[in-house]
Amino acid sequence: MSFIIRQLKKYLFFEEPEKRERFILRPGARPADEEGSGSFEKAKEKKKAESEKAPEPGDEVKSDIDANLTHMKDVYSIPVNSDIVLREFDITYGCRTVRAFIIFFDGMTNTEVINNYILKPLMVDSVMPLKDTAENLEGYVMRQLMPHCQVNISRGYKKAVEAVNFGGCALFVDGLSVCFTADVKGWDHRGVEKPNNEIIIKGPQEAFNEVLRTNCAQIRKRLKDEDLIVEDILVGRVSRTPCSILYIKDVANEALVQEIRRRLEGISVDYMLDAGELEQLIEDSTVYPSPQVISTERPDYTAELLVSGRVAIIVDGSPNVLVVPITAFDLMHSPEDNYIRFPYVNLLRYIRYIAGFLALLLPGLYVAITNYHHEMIPTDLLLAIEASREKVPFPSLVEILLMEISFELIREAGLRVPGPIGPTLGIIGALILGQAAVAANIVSPVLIIIVALTGIGSFAIPNYSLAYSVRIMRFGFIFLGALAGFLGITVGLFMIGSWSTALKSFGVPFMSPFGPKTSGRYKNVIFRAPEWKMEERPDYLNPKKKRKQAEYSMKWKHGKRKGEQD
């Protein structure tokens, strides 16, 4: 009983909310307070310490090869596990023979590399006389017998196992309490192809693929900047999925990078397989409908966003790269906006906003107007709607839900349907929606226009995830419109608006630069200024370098021509 009274009290009386300071991206490259200060140096030291760290007790590689052999067999469940390869052989060291073995996964590694650059030197070339007799066995193997570019020495099993799991090859030699790991990845993967979902007409036509380093290289080859940092973090207790944080060292705010590091390190899951999963694990609000992270498959767009001071996260095995932080307006930008002339961009942006508005509100407005605000409709249209609805047996709410749901059905079915059947489904859908439903007096023809416009509008939204959120919210607005007409729609807009202004994406207010007003509101937010006017990076990102263009970016327009007199 007292519990219920306590609960009721909670709802009826104001209670000071629990103070929870979330991350806020503050101006200044190095804030005086705790976290962000010198975070880059700290990260550097941490990585260094990690690489030099002695293995935990019980994890050290033994000098006895048999012990190592047993341990590795145990770890990889040999011989039950069939794709693991363990190859034993002998190395000649001076005048004695030393036992050794390598272990790697078949299919994940390039066997040709292993044969030619690891096995062959070790087994064949080791018979050649020692160049430097003073060299010990460890140095001899490392410096002379492994002509491969990426070889590391590790003193613990854990690291060796990690390397083998990710397409490496581990070499154990008798008498050495270290193991050598060589990076011989060679699994089959997709090449660099055209983007499938973010299609543009002008501009680069390359997309990310599933290989982490290829993706990093795609960005690096565009930026050509030594200050572009690719910082690796392993996410997932079991899967240890390599993720890279990409940022430009002298542009991105350190506090932001530190926050992303913190969030990625603070993920405790067994397996993390895709960027989509990671997005959900690091975003600020789970239930807010629209995405708070840009997920793109275009390296050129990622590079552009990095230049502005944002941070990208690449997940190995995912062709989508996450970019943070973003604002609501970034979701309405398309990668193409940078490549076409500014009058065209402004036209397209304008159309996109109209499309978003239609996709979000049109069905709700239709229901609101036809149910509550008859005086708003021109008389001719009113009578036409009345005539067309005369034989429809359902209220307009049911009618529009019916059509919206069948449209969503077609859309979902269209995704799942096997390729060759696709056109058939289109025809069936068009027939059902367009002709038969009207002829059978199940829906009115005016409604078909509404639903079609809504559908087209939602496809014109450049961000795929945003289109999802608009689809969800549309149903909310239909109900609100049916409940209370324009009042309901206004209440809905008000709620979405206040929610959006309260939201932050990685410390940046989601509605900035309008939510809190900052400068540069008319540069590249809703409309776009000409290319030469894009002088500053977005203020709300608080980057280390404010400007990205000189004041006169078109120097050729100023100054004198050759031979011109004063």
Added chain:
Amino acid sequence: MKRTVVYLRIGCCLLLLIMSLALSGCYDQREIDEMAYPLAVGLDVGRANILRMTLQLAAPLSIGGGGGGESGGGGGGAGGKPVSVITVDTPSIYSGLNMVNNVISKEINMSHAKVIVISRKLAEKGISKYIQAMMRGREFRPDMFIVVTDDPPDVYLREVSSVLESNPAKYYELLLGKDYSSYYPEARIADFHHAIERLDIEPTAVLSGINPKESVEEIDMMGKTGEHYLDEGRYEAGNVPAVSELKNVAMGTAVFRGGKMVGTLNGIESVCFQMVTGRYNHSYWTIPDITGSGNVIVMNVVQRKRPKTTVEMKDGKPYITVRLDLEGDYTSIQSTLEHEKYPEAIENKTIEVIRENVTTFLRRTAEEFDSDICGLGRFMKGKFLTWDEWEKFDWPSHYRNSEFNVEVKFKIRRTGLIIRLMMPELSAAPRVASGSVKGGWLCRYSHGPW
């Protein structure tokens, strides 16, 4: 425990929101097809009760083109009459709506009524109480047109047959809202209501009526007086010499004082009325030729600037000066005289005609109607410091003594001088021979019926 509290809280908020919306919202939700939309309302003196109300209801199936596959997307008006007319005798407008709802199945919604038609008999008895009732009701549009007719509104509304439009609403909007001839004012119910309440202006309405003539012989019977032409603006709604399928004619203005109708203005007076109020658009004025030959010159007169009006009080009499600034183009010159060469003479003649008409009109409003429909009192109001002084001054009692001075400025802007005749064979013959583009164009024409 803590999580459940959060969920409970969210749940409660949602519940409250949905409940408040659902309870306060849905009650006035109506589907379009559950409503009947009158396009016009007629008010007359009742026989069985105080008021006779006529509603002209839109029949959506014949206007909107039928539902579903049956009409096959054909044009409107396929299935019978576009409107249905209902007449009831009732004590008041709203009780009349109640009564109509007993007759028809759908709920009456007045939000698309375009016009209110009032019989002259009722107008002369006073209509301010009905106008106020309508302005108070949320459903009535404030931009409804207000029309006064000599004929009973139930007859009038039954006669309305729009031939050029499928929808009578469009007919009303085009006839009464868009002004092509200026022979009747644009009278909206909000303005009418406003004018009833104000001291410095009196209301007006469009004068309309049924033209009963069925054949040209009936026009013949109207006869003609004298040798000279009759100015086209001299008619009022009922007596226009025209025969047409469309029986409803709008011409002239109904003049009110307070809520009561006191007289009518004919077409040309309505033009003057709009000139003085500054709402004049354009119209053709027929001016007698300066040669005195019985020919006329037709002038398209437009208002260049809003009129400048001043009111002076001298010896307790308002002296009102109206300065009209007009311009015009020749539209037709009947005599062979090269009028392009004598614009001043024609201008002076036009000024004379217009000034005479406007002065006569203004005198009529003061002496005959005692009703300041032009709102000239506005220019007097500015001379008082407080509202009480202005109320005490009592403008309506002074208006009847007004002296009018009308000054007209008129300039002919485009003389319509014809430089080259447009006869293709004659003027373009050498061009055809030279094979120019324009010649080719004319050449094609010359193969035609010419």
